[in-house]
Amino acid sequence: MIPSANRLLRWWHLLVPGRGSVARTSDRLQAGLALVVILVALAAIPFSAAAGSSVYASQKAVSVRELAEYMPVTATLLADGPPISVSGRSGAVGGPMPTDATWDSAGDVRHVGKVSADEGTHRGDTVQIWVDHAGVVVDPPLSAAAAVVNAVAAAAGLLSAVWLGLALVYRIAVFALDRYRMGRWRQEWFAVVSGKARS
Structure with missing residues (x-):
């Protein structure tokens, strides 16, 4: 899922906060992680294409050999x-x-x-x-069409695995950061309530 322009802009402001920003350290960490995930996801595209090309080359060689021998x-x-x-x-x-x-x-x-x-x-x-x-x-024998299908399937499978892995890592990290932020919020709230009670 490609982030919307508004979300990308919000992440950018978290990474590079302007004057008077209320972004917390955990917010900047989440935005930085999101940026890394996006960059790795984009880098995985040519890597997966290269892997698919390698699979096609090997499958094509098998197809040529089998068609010649069978x-x-x-x-x-x-x-x-x-x-x-x-x-x-x-x-x-x-x-x-x-x-x-x-x-x-x-x-x-x-x-x-x-x-x-x-x-x-x-x-x-x-x-x-x-x-x-x-x-x-x-x-x-393995046909040329089957070699193409196998190569495309290998590239798509690798890319899907990388993207799913990145999404899982990001979700786990966000879950942990949300728990951390909730814990900090509770501490601050209890401190405020305790201060009011003493006064």
């Missing part, structure tokens, strides 16, 4: 896939399950193994899978 092939199911099941409460359909299948890899080498088959598939149906150069089933 290839899509068509597998033929040797058995029925899992039966269709619907949750009575949520209505959600279950996910794919490992099912026996056969496929050919580079050099027309025949392979037999488990592949993920959706519910309701039958023996003889075909599914697309990804394999490495040896014909071993692997997870689908």
Whole structure:
């Protein structure tokens, strides 16, 4: 949340009090802390962007490598896939399950193994899978779009964590300062009441 212009102006007057200012030391301390929090929050933006860029570079390298090493092939199911099941409460359909299948890899080498088959598939149906150069089933390669999404998510997550941490620190500090100010106010009030009672 970006402070309003009036609040920023009030903090500035607390930090740099003019002649006749009634700002207390705790007020100046709170304003100084708020200024530090704002500066750190702003500095976290390019830092998070740099972290996101680093994540993108590493993810992009993984995507390029996997796209070069993996290839899509068509597998033929040797058995029925899992039966269709619907949750009575949520209505959600279950996910794919490992099912026996056969496929050919580079050099027309025949392979037999488990592949993920959706519910309701039958023996003889075909599914697309990804394999490495040896014909071993692997997870689908990381796409360029996924690399971008992961990088943005990393940058946004880091920035959000920093901002939430700063907000928490500031709130805790303000809470402590408020308790301190309340305690001082009570002491001063009791002193005034005691003075009036003696007089």
